[in-house]
Amino acid sequence: MSAAAVLAVVVGAAAAKGELTGDPKAGEAIYARCFACHALAYNRTGPKHCGLLGRRAGSVAGFEYSAAMKRANWVWNRQTLDRFLADPLKAVPGTTMGYAGVKDRQERADLIAYIEQAGRSEVCRAR
Amino acid sequence: MSSRIQSPDASLSLASDAPNLETRRSFLGKSGLVLSGAAVALLAGRDVLAKGNRPAGSDVNVLNSALGAELEAIAAYQVGAESGLLQKPVLNLAVTFQGHHKEHADVLAKTIIKLGGQPVSAKEKYTFPVETLKTQSDVLRFAAMLEKGAVSAYLGAVPVFENRDLAKAAASILGDEAMHWAILRNALGDAPVPAAFMS
Ligand SMILES: [Fe+2]
Numbered sequence A: 001m002s003a004a005a006v007l008a009v010v011v012g013a014a015a016a017k018g019e020l021t022g023d024p025k026a027g028e029a030i031y032a033r034c035f036a037c038h039a040l041a042y043n044r045t046g047p048k049h050c051g052l053l054g055r056r057a058g059s060v061a062g063f064e065y066s067a068a069m070k071r072a073n074w075v076w077n078r079q080t081l082d083r084f085l086a087d088p089l090k091a092v093p094g095t096t097m098g099y100a101g102v103k104d105r106q107e108r109a110d111l112i113a114y115i116e117q118a119g120r121s122e123v124c125r126a127r
Numbered sequence B: 001m002s003s004r005i006q007s008p009d010a011s012l013s014l015a016s017d018a019p020n021l022e023t024r025r026s027f028l029g030k031s032g033l034v035l036s037g038a039a040v041a042l043l044a045g046r047d048v049l050a051k052g053n054r055p056a057g058s059d060v061n062v063l064n065s066a067l068g069a070e071l072e073a074i075a076a077y078q079v080g081a082e083s084g085l086l087q088k089p090v091l092n093l094a095v096t097f098q099g100h101h102k103e104h105a106d107v108l109a110k111t112i113i114k115l116g117g118q119p120v121s122a123k124e125k126y127t128f129p130v131e132t133l134k135t136q137s138d139v140l141r142f143a144a145m146l147e148k149g150a151v152s153a154y155l156g157a158v159p160v161f162e163n164r165d166l167a168k169a170a171a172s173i174l175g176d177e178a179m180h181w182a183i184l185r186n187a188l189g190d191a192p193v194p195a196a197f198m199s
Helices: A003-014 A024-034 A067-071 A078-086 A105-119 B008-015 B018-031 B037-050 B057-082 B090-114 B136-160 B164-188
Strands: none
Touching: A024 A105, A024 B136, A078 A105, B057 B090, B057 B136, B057 B164, B090 B136, B090 B164, B136 B164
């Protein structure tokens, strides 16, 4: 993380709690961080992201979730995704997503905006 | 192959842990495992756990996710190598990088077992976007995307390991993945190292 990004985290944490507007274009670049394990249209080490918004946690058919994620009793929306992405292991202790998280609020908003937009894209509709 | 050279750092790590040296040597000897810095750090991890510091559950989870991704990467490079789209010397790169991923997977699986976990196996079938891979550049771009993802994944794993030796090992693999990414970018004619920081 750059010094600017570190600063952004600090400032972001102090800023108001209001929902940020995500930029899907910026989010697409951030999504590259997920490519070791995730794809939009198919399950890999992690579950696919097409259809993520509005989906119950731990519910993609054919994907083997951790017991912890199966127990997570919520639907993925901007708020739940924001909380999970900030610190996956804290949000769902026992998740197999062994990843520190996306610590910058704006980056999370951008990432979620991208996943939302991608969900309406050709890749996800053709699936 | 340069990766087979034992680093001085590796022997230092072992020397500092003399009581387990023989066990470890025979383990390494039997498995034919290359004594890389990462391997030593990973194997050192179980000593901390043996001392009863922390439950290994979370670390095993993280290691298993890394193993799953490495196994997929091995399969991806196999698809690339067999595609007929890669010409030498790029083909040699793919085979070399696949070899590194095999070494990562090997040491991750052994470490999971040492920690009392059950390593995931390779899937019988992986999904790859083969319909989009028509040229050598397509294959390289796809591989570069996976390698950059691997850098980010290991970067995100470093802070979550309870055991700092495992964090060090993840960082060691991260360095290797970053080189893969840079070399693939270079082969594509892109700026090999586009930024001062990885995220
Ligand atoms: Fe790699």
